[in-house]
Amino acid sequence: MQLEELHARITAGDTEQPWVFTTTGRAYKRWCAEHPERAEQARTARKASQVRYGKPRFATRYGSVDGRGFSGLFSGRMSVMSAPAASQTSTNFGCGFNPWVVGAIAPAVGVPLGVHVLTGQDVSGDVLSWFKAGIIGNPSAFVLALPGLGKSTLIRKQFIGAIAQGHVPIVAGDLKGEYVAVTEAMVTPAGKRGQVIRLGHGHGHLNPLAAGALGEAIPIMEARLAQLHARGQDDEKLQEAITETKESVHSRQVTMVVALAELIRGTPLADFEGLVISTSLRRMREDGLFSFASPPLLRDLVDFIREGNTDLTRALFAGGADEYRHTVRALVQTLESLTDGVMGQVFAEHTTTKIDLNAPAICIDVSAIARGDQKLKAGVLLSCWSDAYGAMEAAHVLADHDLAPQRYFLAILDEMWATLSAGAGMVQRVNELTRLNRQDGTGLLMITHTGRDLEALPNEVDVKTAMGFIERAGMVICGGLPAGELDRLAGVLQFSAAEASMITAWSKGAPIERTATRQHQKAPLGRGKFMLKPSKDGSAGIPIQVELTDTEKRTNIHDTNVRLREYLDGHRRPEAAIA
Known part of the structure; x- marks a missing residue:
């Protein structure tokens, strides 16, 4: 009678089936063998029951299979397993949390x-x-x-x-020489090494009037345009690009000379002084004295302004040669000081090493400049950044017209x-x-x-x-x-x-x-x-x-x-x- 009551409670889901290795479990197993029809009825009822829990068939030395632990002395069995705490958050802050507890994207x-x-x-x-x-x-x-x-x-x-x-990484002005070693260590499969350009007293020159890679792009585009004209073709976009590039180079030249002059003088230049520099550079190219591919030196610019001409006299609205010389006197003195004095000989000669766009990496090392030469360091950094930015712009201009690969x-x-x-x-x-x-x-x-x-x-x-x-x-x-x-x-x-x-x-x-x-x-x-x-x-x-x-x-x-x-x-x- 006790086994029948136990069977009824198990069938109803009110209790669990006793473990087979206990006395009650063995007796219930024999009873089920004697009453197979009722045992099958109990198994069907347990499968349909909403509450499913199977007693572990065995336990390991490290804990029970169901994760609740052992019962008995020093065992610490957990009879009730609480559900984990639930929280709500947005996908922005909760991303990566489930199923990982630590939200750490990598x-x-x-x-x-x-x-x-x-x-x-x-x-x-x-x-x-x-x-x-x-x-x-x-x-x-x-x-x-x-x-x-x-x-x-x-x-x-x-x-x-x-x-x-x-x-192509470019370090335009490495103040402490921290990128020299890594640049020199970079070698392409073709054997091309990274380019290190050293500037400073006794370490090379930098011509602020040099058009750099941007100026060198002009004759390349002009040569392509001449080829098209020889075949009876025209390219308006290429012609516009040549004109824009020429004006961009001219603007960079004027900006660099004005910036260096202001560093030396310590005050901004007068508006007419910038006009003198711009007019002189333009007239020098028109007269065939220099070109974008063959730029002048600061000494050439100073001599041209000192000599003067009709265009400069008219631009300054000067009454004569004496008034013209009086007007440009301070500007000539400032430009003269760029070729020596505080700036030394860094800006007095043609650029020693030009930026090579085919190099895998470019580093302009200015660590040789003493920490106390603030004006020289400022001038070199200005020139380096302008040169590097012009080189990047030149690469894009040539790539836009299929004259060089996109970099x-x-x-x-x-x-x-x-x-x-x-x-x-x-x-x-x-x-x-x-x-x-x-x-x-x-x-x-x-x-x-x-x-x-x-x-x-x-x-x-x-x-x-x-x-x-x-x-x-x-x-x-x-x-x-x-x-x-x-x-x-x-x-x-x-x-x-x-x-x-x-x-x-x-x-x-x-x-x-x-x-x-x-x-x-x-x-x-x-x-x-x-x-x-x-x-x-x-x-x-x-x-x-x-x-x-x-x-x-x-x-x-x-x-x-x-x-x-x-x-x-x-x-x-x-x-x-x-x-």
Whole structure:
């Protein structure tokens, strides 16, 4: 009778079937064998029951199969298993959560950079690849981090990755020579090496009147137009491009001379002085003295203005030769000082090494300029950036008319604070590139220490323009920064509490240790750690740890402490040892 009652409760779903290895279980099994019809009825009822739970047939030494644990002393069986907590969020903030508890995206698009700090997944990315994939809307990045935390290493990895993708990285004004080694190490399958152009006292010259690659594109386009005319054909677009390029080169020449003159003088030039420079350059070309392919020197321009002519006298509305000489006296004196004096001989001769667009990478090294030569450094940076920007524009003009293959560039502006403060017009030049780099097929990397560097510019207009670089950047990369810097960026970027805690923790130095040996030296906590923020709407950032490949470690191309290597390694020169 007891087994029949048990069977009725099991059939109704009020109780579970006893385990077969118990006394009751064995008795119930024999009873089911004696009453097969009723046993089949019980099995059918259990299958149709809404409550399904099967007693585990066995248990392991590590726990029961059903996950509830063992019953008995020291077992801790959980009789009731609560459902997990449910929450609701938007797809923007909840993406990646289900089925992973930690929402940590790790894109694998572009140049391999390192691993995700939280999950260890590989992370890849660069501005052009992410722009192509639609991750960012503008192929540019603004990089902020305190010194010594690996900003340049992160940029050099993207530098190398750009070459691997067929892009041409250009460092227009390497102030500390940090990109020289990696540029020289780049070699194409055809044996073409990266180009390093060195400028400074005794290291080469730069003619500010040189048309550069943009000027050299003019005769190429004119030759193609002549071929078409010989076949009785015409190309109005090509003719328009030639005219526009000539005017662009002329404008660059005038702008560069005016900018250098203002650096020397310390005040803006008068409007008529810019007119004298423009009229002189145009008349020199019309008279056949020089051409875009064979530009004049500053000395030639000074001599032409000094001599004067009817066009210049009429343009200045001068009453005669004496009045003309009196009017241009200050301008001639200023231009003379560009060929020597504070500027030295850097701008006095023809450009020593021209930018080679066929090189896999281009680095203009200006580290030979002494830190105290502020005006010379400013002038060289202005000229370098104008030359590099002209080279990129020349490549696009030729590609538009099928005269050269389409090239894509990665412009790297490291130590941005020094570049922006180099002189009048530099902020506007960078501003132009940040607005037009999509049309120019150019990725842009802007690197500085903190946002305070941008606030230190000489006038309020330049400060507001420079702060706009962060707002317009397709992505922002933050290394270790102090808490005050995050407050400064709050108007542009939204950091979660966890992200802010990471970034400020990365700004700390290495733990204090009693030992001073190189073998046991620990790196700063934030070295190589960066937060990638591809969006400014509060979406989660991507914390990464930059990882170096075996080749990078073996070649040591990321070492920027060459001057301190002997000291850091703990070695002493024999002659310096104490007897």
